[in-house]
Amino acid sequence: MFDLVIKNGLCLINGNFLRYNIGVEGNRIAYVGKEDIKGEEKINAEGCFVLPGLFNAHTHSAMTLLRGYAEGLPLKDWLEKVWEMEAKLDEKAVYLGAKLACVEMLKNGITCFADMYIHMDGVARAVEETGIRAVLGYGMADRGNDDRAKEELRIAKDFIKRWNGKERIKCILTPHAVYTCSKDFLAKISEIAKENGFIKHIHASETFWEVKEAKRRYGMSPIELLDSIGFLDSNTVLAHGVWLSDSDMELISKSGSSVAHCPSSNLKLSSGIAKVAEMLEKGINVCLGTDGAASNNMLNLFNEMRISALLQQLRRKFLNPAKYLEMATWNGYRAYGIDSGSVERGMLADLVIMEIGQSHRPIYDPVNSIVYSSLGSEVRDVIVDGRIALEDRNPVYVDLEKLCEEVSSFAFFHSSL
Ligand SMILES: [Zn+2]
Known part of the structure; x- marks a missing residue:
């Protein structure tokens, strides 16, 4: 029985x-x-x-609260409006937004999601109460300030202590991006992750501006920079990966890192079209994400599979459709080291x-x-x-x-x- x-x-x-x-x-x-x-x-x-179950490999669940708030704007104007609203959020707001997101994801067949944001206790409570599974991290950004770096790490570690392994939650380390985190801070996070076996998740090479800025500041692409400090390994998930050179892809492939591809968000914020076919050819584990509802607006991986396939076909890259279903299920669980994604x-x-x-x-x-x-x-x-x-x-x-x-x-x- x-x-x-x-x-x-x-x-x-x-x-x-x-x-x-x-x-x-x-x-x-x-x-x-x-x-x-x-x-x-x-x-x-x-x-x-x-x-x-489907795996949403990159989102900011509480951004359901900002769905439809800033529409028809280029990235810079969109971000300014979003940041202004995010400054007003507290744990209760994040809890409510995340709970709405959890229900929407369940209704769309998503059984697990990866989230980096602020007031993460609110997200963890929403996961606990809705019955979904999640991989959660506090979104860290030191912006080159040492005191802030210490404080961000303290918040992230406290969150991990409270929630890791509880209620279908796996905690991870989530620095925001190479343009909001200093090189030393990222190296420190990488060290802590290695010591403790934590997975790292970071936005990387999302926009052309981001790559240009990294080259100006460090003389390296975001991927080269992450590689140079030992950040890239099989416990790393890179969100977006839109602007990857061939050698960036080689580095990702060699390291065993995964890429969370978010096609709707990349379209909406005019970021570009990720080279999914080339990444898969190089053996990179590509998974699929919705990103936050403010830049999508849906939390629906069926929609992402379809858009991803249509975009590759626009590029005259014709993949076996089964690859997209794999990206939405098995590859996500593999990226985050969870024993699921297959019947x-x-x-x-x-x-x-x-x-x-x-x-x-x-x-x-x-x-x-x-x-x-x-x-x-x-x-x-x-x-x-x-x-x-x-x-x-x-x-x-x-x-x-x-x-x-x-x-x-x-x-x-x-x-x-
Ligand atoms: Zn994101």
Whole structure:
């Protein structure tokens, strides 16, 4: 008798869709096969796809509060407006924004996300209460000031002490970028990460300006700079990687670092188009992220898969569509060292059950259909860590109506609606 069984779904296993049953014991997948298994709880997945949970490899979840606030602006003007609002945020605001984000992500089949931001206790509480899994870090920036560097590290370490390993949370070190953090500060973070086995996550080579600025300041690209201080290794995830030279890609590939590709955000902020095909050719582990809702505006990896594929095709790079699904699932879990992202015995039970909707008919190939035709609304049930977190499109642990009311009545929120 399993704790939970999922019956008769078309399960994605090694690239094929097979009509199998899945048995979950505790927080792990304990059985995948054709036997008629029994469980305490049962989900009928007849006529549904069963996928591994999607991993949002780069976001700032509380930025849901700034969704739609600054639109139609170039990066510099956009950033000024966003920073002005972020200065007013406190832990309660971050908690509410992150909670909204967690629910939205669950509804879109995301079972884990990586987040760097401020007031991270608010994000951790939102994760705890919604049932999702997360990789969290306090977004550090010393801006060349030694006292500030010490204080930023203290905040980051305190957060790790409070939350690492609790409630499906893995804590990481997240310096913001090479233009907001000094070289010495980044080297120090790298040292601490190595000593403690922490993963590092940083924005890198997002814009042409960032690369130009690093070359002016250090005579090196952001990637060369990170490499020169020993920051790049298999425990590093670089967000964006839009402006990478061939030799930057070689350095990333050799180090085993991953890149979190965020196509919608790169379009919206006019950052550019990442060379995904070339990165994959060089053996780089590319995963997929939404970035914050203020620069997307959705937290929907089905949308990111589609946009990523369309952008590569605009560049006349035609990848097997299965690569995009891998980027949205397996590659994210690999990047952050979490034992999930595949429907396989022994893996953490993070699973998504999708109804095969009208937009998917006829189905010539399920992977093509998921990558190019999915809206996210097909997601019916989501299991995280062996527990149902979204059931029949409703979040199990959250009163969504109450949450929306709380967000609307919160002083920070200036909407009249
Ligand atoms: Zn970002």
